[in-house]
Amino acid sequence: MKSKVLTFIMAASIAMTAVGQVAPIKIGLIGAMSGTNAVLGDWMKKGVTLAIEQQNAAGGINGAKIQLIVYDDAANPTVSVGLAQKVATEDKVMAVWATTNSSSALADIPVFTQYKIPQLTNGTFDAITTQGSSYIFRVCPAGPAYEDPLVDYLVKKGNTKFAIIGDTSAYGQGEIAYQTAALTRNHLSPLDTEQYGIDDKDFTGQLTKIFRAQPDVLLLASSEVAGGLVARQARQLGFTGTIAGGSAMGTPKFIETAGADVAEGVYFTSPYPGNQANAKTRAFAAAYKARWGEDPEVHGANTYDGMKMLILAMERAKPLTPENVAAEMHKIKGYQGLQGTFDYDARGEGIKATNLGIIKNGQLTYLEK
Amino acid sequence: MAILDGTSGSPTRKKPSVGKWALYGAIGIILLAVPAIAQNPYQVHILNMAGIYILISLGLNIAMGFAGQFNLAMGPLWGVGAYTAAILNTRYGIPFWLNLPASMVVTGAIGALVGLPSLKVRSHYLAIVTIGLGEVINIILLNQEKLTGGALGIPKIAMPGFFGIPLNNDRRFYYLILVVVVLGYLLARQILGHRIGRSFRAVRDDFQAARAMGIDTTYYQVLAFAISAVYAGAAGALFAHLNTYISPDIFEFSSTLFVMTMTMVGGMGSLAGSVIGGLALPILQELLRVIKNWQLVVYGVAIMVVVLFVPGGVVEIARRLRESSANRKSRSSQSIAAAEQAEDSGVP
Amino acid sequence: MFLEIENLTMQFGGLVAVNGFSLGVAEGTIQGLIGPNGSGKTTIFNVLSGYYKPSGGKITFKGKRISGLPSYRVTASGFARTFQNLRLFKSMTVLENVLVGMAQHAETGLLSAIFNPIAISHEEEYFHEKAMGLLKLLDIAEFADTLATSLPYGHQRRVEIARALGTDPKVLLLDEPAAGLNETESENLRKILLQIRELGVTICLVEHDMKLVMGICDRITVLDYGKKIAEGTSSEIAKDPVVIEAYLGQEDNS
């Protein structure tokens, strides 16, 4: 807790010193800072803040410092829309991060489209970029990009009997749909698909039902924590087959919740190749650890990528207006980020590839393509 | 009537004085000027949301404050209204002006269903039944993916137009909400001032005595639920078309609690309480935002203070102030004060 | 007969509160119902007013069966009651309490409340006048706008009667209206009851105040242990040895 307070004071003092002769450039950040999804907001804030601090230390943007204004929407879309109005019209930001939660991100789109302010998100729901807005930018791949390669790989390894278990949240329902679609691509269908409420803690009923169908592979369609709990109970109920899931399973939080023994051998996909993948990721991981005292994971990495590109777009925009920044974002092609190469299209999608990984010895390790 | 045709008894209702009319006028002018006074659309947005909450709160107040019926499904019923409008609009292209009455009818009917158990169970049992039925509504919204879009909800709901003027931003939408809220308020006054309102209060005050007075309590209990749901339905249609995006998590039990809190802070059993609470709470939240994590702690303490020390809410504080000044003016005219107190008919 | 109770039985679990009780009441009379505590008087009232469904027997009013109907329908068919332990609507003024009972005679419903405010205001004014008339009859008009439960006990009793009259009853069931009243108040009550009878309302009275009962009842029925033990005019009852033994004698002892 103490470190959080310190962080806040430091961030505040950095923001203060930024107020020099040139007015600072304001960037908004709306995310879940409280409630069960707080961890997502926290990761976003850490990735974005790191990129901003590095830029400010290097002189900001044409002499102007970047100032981050953070708001907590507690993952509630109603609150989120209100805050979107606030950052757009009261704070008059240059660009905004909103949000990791796909439903809040969707709720905010009309607001930022109306005020012509670029909106960055790391939500994975594919419909985010089909709303007809030219101000929305996704900084990570969309949902299907995670599930397709995962299922393709597992099918290629000879698995045919799949079952899906996921939560009823927006993320869970989306993942279930993408996993089902990925199976359909491979001319398969899940033997059983079960769901649970986000507050549920005992999955015996669902899992017992699933195991009656005797699947080889259990696909998890849920967030880090619930995914971890499900994996643990699945193993305790005697499931010996393969467990696999999307990027949520490629996080330290999943390993912590499931326990290293249960997490061992779980497949996941992530656009982030891991902290030790190359020079770029090693530098990022070192800086992140120095700043926040913990190792980065995928959300920290994709928001860092996104903020870097946003900075690039702001440097290029002449004159510097939200509208021009958005136009410059669309022009980004061939940008080499932590997650790979970004080429933004008209819909706001920048990257499509993900890496397949497996948890080995409690560590996230990536398989060669 | 067979007994005594009353001959000279005079009705005792008061006519508002000139001063009161002037006050109403001033309030009206301020309300109309708000979008111009506001520094930015965000402030108008806060008021628009407050207006939507006031509508739900009026409904809750009629059911709970006046008729004594625990309707703790108000949040999910608000969702029914919003989804009705959203589905009609995005699937069939039906405009807001038809969706508003449609939402009110559909939500009113479902509200009456939610109210049916009130005929069998009371107080905390009714509380859990309505909470439970609210959960069921929410789960249906969440899982009927083909109809409701599931957890991801429904985007791209069209904003309404008014004779060619698109109400496509908060400043313009404000007037729409203002009109609906004012109509909703006047209608609530009309209903509650009528024998229906007296019957509601009779059912609340003493269920058996009400039946002994010939009041069909079954009808009035279900009616109270239905009316409260009609308000939630109107609020839902407005919300769907203002926000242009809805998802099930907006309409969870926590939204019921939020509306209940604002109603009780304003004053349960007083329509003015709904308005005051509906304005006060969103503004309070804005003010508390600066203290970050502590805001909900302060919020919780504030709720407890209100419940323990001023259970009648802000309306009661105002009345106490008025009474004490009236008492200072004339200590002898206590019966008048009592009559006034009765006329205001706040929480007993 | 105007009001006919036939072979009424009321059981609560194993307890028989009323056992094969029959009674006929003539129109325009005051019928007294007396008996020691727990003899079943209030239970009979509760069955009469529809609060309990009888275990056996039936009640007919002007030839129509009313036993088993819900209480609000019993009221609608012309019965009104007061409660032994006052049950006024606590958030309402005296006037509003009386208006509640009139609601069932209203012709305007929810739709008029919304779309026809003029009809509503006419109707309200009409009811107000009637209610004020009733308050005058019971001599409590000056408290019309006072919170009913803030009045002294004796006045609250009168509000209960006015409220019951508000329903425009043919039969008025009064459950111990004189309880807690002093001598003068009791005398006032006697006058009021006689006035009500003049208006053509039949009164059924459960009462412990013997002076009042003997003074105004046309006929009196005596109950003990849920059974009728005597019936007749006040002078007949006063002489009946069974009654003296079971009831009056008992009172002497206490």
Place this chain on the structure above:
Amino acid sequence: MNNTSIFIQTVIGGVGIGSLYALIALGYSMVYRSMGLVNFAHGSIYMVGTYFGIMWYAGLVMGLHVPYPIAFVIGVLLNGAFGVLLERILRPLAKLDLMFMLLGTIGLGYVLDNLFVIIFGAEGFAVRSPLPSMPLVILGVRIQPQMLLVIGVSAILMVALQLFLARTKTGKAMRASAMDRDIASAMGVRVNRMNALTLAIGSGLAAAAGILAAPIVYVNPAMGAAVGLKGFAAAILGGLGSIPGAIAGGLIFGVLEAISAGYISSAYTRGIAFIVVVVVLMVKPSGIVGEITVEKV
């Protein structure tokens, strides 16, 4: 696995979670019976109790890793003491109408939840089970060892509570106080002290539930909301104020959830459980074990 063992496995999961609901429901029912208070902060008290125990076990206090049974006892006792403190806060609320009780205790819940967010952070953490993670296999039925611990300890606690109330002098005084406060106080029972004891026991049971569940669930300050609501539903289902009712209600609610998840529709599980509660209350308006009270006219 044959159908019977599948069914038994499903039911055992339900009984496990149902035991937790029952322990929570007992808190609601006991406090309602003795104080007339419906305490909607009880879910938060469950969360607080979980932290009070688990923080010693999970190394949140000076990096200590106290053995699980000792952490369990510490948590139960700490939360019991916390319950005594709460009695002072809740006493005035018990005199109010249900509406005010509801909001007042929810306000208290907000305060507790968010204080714990401030102290421990919102993120939460997973807790290692003290038992081996491999399942026990009995006649083809697989059971999580921790679930067996939950069921066993809960059963012991419930029996102990019954014995305490029926056999001990204090227990009898508590029951007398719950039945009629005036008579009890006339007989020399200190009603407020009995209420404090009731809250202490209710809170202790909630802590026990939380600490037992911690290795199955995930510990964070928001963990009380859903369990609190379901525990309340269970108490109502059994008949608020009845101790056997709370236990029956909790178990039935848990088993209902498991069966509807395993056999009917997992997405609608929560809704089905609530529908059953509503239907039961339509038939028996004061719950399964609740007494019917006749209203006096």
